[in-house]
Amino acid sequence: xxxxxxxxxxxxxxxxxxxxxxxxxxxxxxxxxxxxxxxxxxxxxxxxxxxxxxxxxxxxxxxxxxxxxxxxxxxxxxxxxxxxxxxxxxxxxxxxxxxxxxxxxxxxxxxxxxxxxxxxxxxxxxxxxxxxxxxxxxxxxxxxxxxxxxxxxxxxxxxxxxxxxxxxxxxxxxxxxxxxxxxxxxxxxxxxxxxxxxxx
Amino acid sequence: xxxxxxxxxxxxxxxxxxxxxxxxxxxxxxxxxxxxxxxxxxxxxxxxxxxxxxxxxxxxxxxxxxxxxxxxxxxxxxxxxxxxxxxxxxxxxxxxxxxxxxxxxxxxxxxxxxxxxxxxxxxxxxxxxxxxxxxxxxxxxxxxxxxxxxxxxxxxxxxxxxxxxxxxxxxxxxxxxxxxxxxxxxxxxxxxxxxxxxxx
DNA sequence: ACAAAAACATACTAACTGGTATTTTTATAT
DNA sequence: ATATAAAAATACCAGTTAGTATGTTTTTGT
Numbered sequence: 001x002x003x004x005x006x007x008x009x010x011x012x013x014x015x016x017x018x019x020x021x022x023x024x025x026x027x028x029x030x031x032x033x034x035x036x037x038x039x040x041x042x043x044x045x046x047x048x049x050x051x052x053x054x055x056x057x058x059x060x061x062x063x064x065x066x067x068x069x070x071x072x073x074x075x076x077x078x079x080x081x082x083x084x085x086x087x088x089x090x091x092x093x094x095x096x097x098x099x100x101x102x103x104x105x106x107x108x109x110x111x112x113x114x115x116x117x118x119x120x121x122x123x124x125x126x127x128x129x130x131x132x133x134x135x136x137x138x139x140x141x142x143x144x145x146x147x148x149x150x151x152x153x154x155x156x157x158x159x160x161x162x163x164x165x166x167x168x169x170x171x172x173x174x175x176x177x178x179x180x181x182x183x184x185x186x187x188x189x190x191x192x193x194x195x196x197x198x199x200x
Numbered sequence: 201x202x203x204x205x206x207x208x209x210x211x212x213x214x215x216x217x218x219x220x221x222x223x224x225x226x227x228x229x230x231x232x233x234x235x236x237x238x239x240x241x242x243x244x245x246x247x248x249x250x251x252x253x254x255x256x257x258x259x260x261x262x263x264x265x266x267x268x269x270x271x272x273x274x275x276x277x278x279x280x281x282x283x284x285x286x287x288x289x290x291x292x293x294x295x296x297x298x299x300x301x302x303x304x305x306x307x308x309x310x311x312x313x314x315x316x317x318x319x320x321x322x323x324x325x326x327x328x329x330x331x332x333x334x335x336x337x338x339x340x341x342x343x344x345x346x347x348x349x350x351x352x353x354x355x356x357x358x359x360x361x362x363x364x365x366x367x368x369x370x371x372x373x374x375x376x377x378x379x380x381x382x383x384x385x386x387x388x389x390x391x392x393x394x395x396x397x398x399x400x
Numbered sequence: 401a402c403a404a405a406a407a408c409a410t411a412c413t414a415a416c417t418g419g420t421a422t423t424t425t426t427a428t429a430t
Numbered sequence: 431a432t433a434t435a436a437a438a439a440t441a442c443c444a445g446t447t448a449g450t451a452t453g454t455t456t457t458t459g460t
Contacts, residue, residue, distance in 0.1 A: 006426095006427085006436095006437075007436080007437075010437080010438090024318075026228065026315060028226065028228065028229045029228045029229070031416075031417060031418080032417085032418065032419085033416080033417080033418090041437095041438070041439090042438060042439045042440075043418095043419090043439085043440090044420095044422095044423095044437090044438055044439050044440070044441095045437070045438045045439075046438095047418095047419070047420075048436085048437060048438065049437090052418080052419080053418065053419090104318050105318050106314060106317070106318065110314065110370075110373060111314055113373050113374065113376060113377060114306060114310065114311055114314035114315070114373045114376075115226060115314070115315060117306070117373065117376035117377050118304050118305050118306065118376045124376075124377050127377055128377040128378065131374060131377065155393060156386075156389050156390075156393075158386050158389075159386045159387075159388075159389030159390040159393060160390055160393065161386075161390075162371070162383060162386035162387050162390055163367055163386075163387060163389075163390025163391060163393070163394065164390075165370070165374070166366075166367040166368075166370035166371040166374060166387055166390075167363055167366040167367035167370055168366075168370065169370040169373060169374065170310075170365070170366035170367055170368065170369040170370030170371075170373075171362070171366040171370075173310060173313050173314045173317065173369060173370075173373070174313065174331060174365070174366060174369065176313060176314075176317035176318045176324075177313060177317050177324050177327055177328040177331065178328065183362060186356075186358050186359045186361075186362035186363075187359075187362050187363060187366055188359075189356050189358075189359030189363075190356075190359040190360055190361075190362055190363025190364075190366070191363060193355060193356075193359060193360065193363070193394075193397060193398070194363065194393075194394050194397065196397065197393060197394065197396065197397040198393070202457070202458085203405090203406060203407075203456085203457055203458070206406095206407075206456095206457085207406080207407075210407080210408090231446070231447060231448080232447085232448065232449085233446080233447080233448090241407095241408070241409090242408060242409045242410075243409085243410090243448095243449090244407090244408055244409050244410070244411095244450095244452095244453090245407070245408045245409075246408095247448095247449070247450080248406080248407060248408065249407090252448080252449080253448065253449090
């Protein structure tokens, strides 16, 4: 039982260090050697726990990348309260609260999407899964808003959800290029204008 | 003089093959060897014309990537006609006209931004330059629309420009994950709703 | 005709890549 | 304590990487 715990701890350690390196330097250009140097364990240990780099990448996406999006963007949508207000505050606050490091390196999910999204069906599916979860939660919230009459009935929940996600992921990439938040301020104004359109 | 032409031809050939490989496989994971295999020239020839891979990357961004955005998204904004109609048609038509290959591999500029945007100030500047050009052209068109009274006076041209660019680049990445255009259709509905908000 | 220079080719390096084979260490069950 | 299996370390493989050093061929000015 103690051995099992140790194994689990090591796997989590590898995933943790791998996520950080993938986030900062990309997946394909981060080697197993670099990851294991961070864990202070050997390459042999890595291949004892994972059969390939691809398997690790998949776990990082499913366990770390997904968790980030769920915690930051999906779970808050399910809180009780005025649906429109929640929609507005989640998108705006999340963007404002990012630390400098996260602004500089963009969205981990978006980075994976752009690096691996056209590469391999397994990565594709894992990433699509996160997007679909996010989309579904947004649609549900918008529908809730329509019912409680805080969001206009006539708009397409699905279209609004997709447009919100697109613009959010888009700006997370573009922000990398700048060394200040001016572009984010513009984005937020643009977003607020959009939300006004769907507000009842 | 003949030599100069030959040199220019070779450089264009290298840039051309490099762009295609970068687009399909990413910058960091495309080697000089692979590029030069495509040109049917030698590695010696490459290092005669370019001092490093970084220099090539920069030229690809400045000459090919930028041209794509200018031709497809910026130049059409400068055509005469109703400003709102131009705005609408450029974004919608461009997205609809992408060949399958381009849908699958996303936007070359966005790919570069997400792979290299947090890496190196030279790439950052070159890419930021394209975004700023695009933004400026959009702002100018929106201002034009305000003057001719096809676009609402009270909206911030800058905010709308940034929001439009963000959502466009965002969806170009997300589309990679899917094997059909359903997500694009949702995006287009969402975009149209946004545009309705700024129409006079 | 000829020397200089540009264009390109060949051969190479040292460091790094994902992955494997083999051995050593550690934990557990009897 | 001892056999067994998991965890981890070491050493290694064949292939790839950006970049260099040194050639050969082609073009060009004289």
